[in-house]
Amino acid sequence: MHDPLAAKLARYVPLSVADRMWLSEALGPARSIAARTDIIDEGEDPHAVNVILEGWACRSRQLVDGRRQIVSLLLPGDPCDPHVFLLDQMDHAISALTPVVYAQIPGPVLQELTARSAALDRAFQREALATAAIQREWTVSLGCRSGIERLAHLFCELPTRLSAIGLATRTSCPLPLTQHDLAHSLGQTSVHINRTLQELRAQGLITLRSRRLTIHDPARLAELAHFDASYLHFTVGSDPPPVEA
Amino acid sequence: MHDPLAAKLARYVPLSVADRMWLSEALGPARSIAARTDIIDEGEDPHAVNVILEGWACRSRQLVDGRRQIVSLLLPGDPCDPHVFLLDQMDHAISALTPVVYAQIPGPVLQELTARSAALDRAFQREALATAAIQREWTVSLGCRSGIERLAHLFCELPTRLSAIGLATRTSCPLPLTQHDLAHSLGQTSVHINRTLQELRAQGLITLRSRRLTIHDPARLAELAHFDASYLHFTVGSDPPPVEA
DNA sequence: CGGCTGGTTGATTGGTTTCAACAAGCGTGG
DNA sequence: CCACGCTTGTTGAAACCAATCAACCAGCCG
Missing domain, CATH: 2.60.120.10 (Jelly Rolls)
Known part of the structure; x- marks a missing residue:
């Protein structure tokens, strides 16, 4: 970069x-x-x-x-x-x-x-x-989204933020977090994150392998997560051309 | 005011x-x-x-x-x-x-x-x-504090914030929120807030009656909540003289 | 090879939600 | 003045999501 x-x-x-x-x-x-x-x-x-x-x-x-x-x-x-x-x-x-x-x-x-x-x-x-808005959105996630919705929401937010700096495409991005990190971010245990990940995979929504997240159905994932990107407040220009990452 | x-x-x-x-x-x-x-x-x-x-x-x-x-x-x-x-x-x-x-x-x-x-x-x-820090602290509460700890934490934060503008003493402040409001703030149902309030009362920590919160044991409440006021970043002067509110 | 980190699985427990009903307080209008 | 409706608070029982505890497995690295 x-x-x-x-x-x-x-x-x-x-x-x-x-x-x-x-x-x-x-x-x-x-x-x-x-x-x-x-x-x-x-x-x-x-x-x-x-x-x-x-x-x-x-x-x-x-x-x-x-x-x-x-x-x-x-x-x-x-x-x-x-x-x-x-x-x-x-x-x-x-x-x-x-x-x-x-x-x-x-x-x-x-x-x-x-x-x-x-x-x-x-x-x-x-x-x-925008950072404050992201913090508020995390509060919303922890406050009223279920386990699978929280994970789905994070998996919508991260590629969007990464694509703003050219580190993600719409359907794939690096995700170097351990399940333990995800658990600490989403207020859950790593055991439960593990099971929730399996559920997302079983529904055919994502693949997460060797630190890379692939989203198979962005629209359905966003719907599950109640994700609306407007809180990120990116307003100028479109995504820069994606690069290898 | x-x-x-x-x-x-x-x-x-x-x-x-x-x-x-x-x-x-x-x-x-x-x-x-x-x-x-x-x-x-x-x-x-x-x-x-x-x-x-x-x-x-x-x-x-x-x-x-x-x-x-x-x-x-x-x-x-x-x-x-x-x-x-x-x-x-x-x-x-x-x-x-x-x-x-x-x-x-x-x-x-x-x-x-x-x-x-x-x-x-x-x-x-x-x-x-400081506002951003409060938002982060709410994230912490929702992410890793239990029901009773969250309520206790809010009951430490609010009097501290109110006393900064002279609307609270160390042990008492107005609290015009309904149990429904508390529930929406702390990511729980009002039914559970109700039971948690009873637990706090039973432990002799607080009284909450006619929209007024009284704290009987600030130190024990803060300990229960893992409350540390430093995130509020009030650094200048001490509390102004409390007024009737 | 051994040790470590990260991921997976099963059984059990427990904190919270949900649903449902009811009580208390309060303002309004008949 | 009391009846009524509405909001707010309270209680109990059942269902459920997620935590906990305890293994075990796979990959990686020294």
């Missing part, structure tokens, strides 16, 4: 060549981190925006008795809260689920960037609003 | 007298709306920020088959997404749960306001981050 952040922001607001150049200049050096390690931990004082460039990460919260909830999934191009550095301490951890490459934009640099370009300012604002 | 918005923002960033004056000038005329009606509906194009001045409201999503989820509760002083007007359509409704008085800040006025005052800009940004 070349510049997933620019690709993603461009789905919210059209970006000029200068915007893209400033954006890439603002990104600090790429850092690599192993799977299953923390990018930033609960309680730390954030001082920069982390942007995922490659790999999958998550925000997660851990209760004292060991229970753990993945509250959101972070894909390439996702900034982790454009203004976190205004807070004094992280209320959640950001952890790599796969090997991750990320870069940082220091707080002052981001402020200078949004001051210089109105388009980038709007793009970051809309990105934040 | 005099100026709940200023009271709330002042918990994030110290505000000058001028800041407070500009803020109150930015607010449009107060509007009243009956309980159980919509302030703004799903699908509408937002063009201003709604700020709750009195009463309780909620964000809610409704699925086609009638299921409904309250994704967040809006209390006096809460702005409903400082920058929503950047989006083309609402992905959720905002509805009054009680009679509500609210006012609007038109998009351009808000932008002028934050351009003029760095403190207000930071305050709105931090408010947005």
Whole structure:
């Protein structure tokens, strides 16, 4: 993936060549981190925006008795809260689920960037609003969707988000999550996720094999999930040409 | 309540007298709306920020088959997404749960306001981050807290949020929600909420009578809920003197 | 080969929903 | 003033979805 952040922001607001150049200049050096390690931990004082460039990460919260909830999934191009550095301490951890490459934009640099370009300012604002909408949709899933509907919904959301940065076609995308990760994301046990996956397969809706999700009947899957992509608020342009991933 | 918005923002960033004056000038005329009606509906194009001045409201999503989820509760002083007007359509409704008085800040006025005052800009940004954190915490509750823990957690969160605007003491606050509302907020049925409430009462933790919540043992309630107030990110000043509510 | 992680299966338990009925409070109109 | 209807809260029994517990299997890697 070349510049997933620019690709993603461009789905919210059209970006000029200068915007893209400033954006890439603002990104600090790429850092690599192993799977299953923390990018930033609960309680730390954030001082920069982390942007995922490659790999999958998550925000997660851990209760004292060991229970753990993945509250959101972070894909390439996702900034982790454009203004976190205004807070004094992280209320959640950001952890790599796969090997991750990320870069940082220091707080002052981001402020200078949004001051210089109105388009980038709007793009970051809309990105934040869309992220909030995704969080609300997860609340809806956990609150009133059944097990199979939750899984189906996630399997509609992820390819849509990935296709915005050219990492998915309409019917297939990488899915490097373990059943344990899915369980922590959907508020269920991995045992039950396993059985629900089998149900989705039995209904001929999906294939999930060697970290790749294939959707055989997008329309029926969306109907089962009560999925309506409008909460993702992608408004500019259509999907970029899919690439191998 | 005099100026709940200023009271709330002042918990994030110290505000000058001028800041407070500009803020109150930015607010449009107060509007009243009956309980159980919509302030703004799903699908509408937002063009201003709604700020709750009195009463309780909620964000809610409704699925086609009638299921409904309250994704967040809006209390006096809460702005409903400082920058929503950047989006083309609402992905959720905002509805009054009680009679509500609210006012609007038109998009351009808000932008002028934050351009003029760095403190207000930071305050709105931090408010947005705190709101996102609350949404994440609800995700955690729905994902991995049991019925009684969820209720206990809400009963810790609400007095804390209300006390920030002077509407609650440490042990008592108004709670105008029906058991049906609680059910829609916590992803359960009202029947089960009823039984869970009885359990909390039986343990001597709370009293809930005539729309008023009294907490008899805050420490034990917080422990049961795994409640840690740091996600609310109130950092400036202590609770304002409680008033009758 | 051994050990580990990730996935699969079965039996059992238990928290919640569902369905159904009823009680209490309250505003309204006859 | 009381009757009525409506909302809100309460209770019991049965059904069900998902968690728990406990194995076991397959693949991968050192």
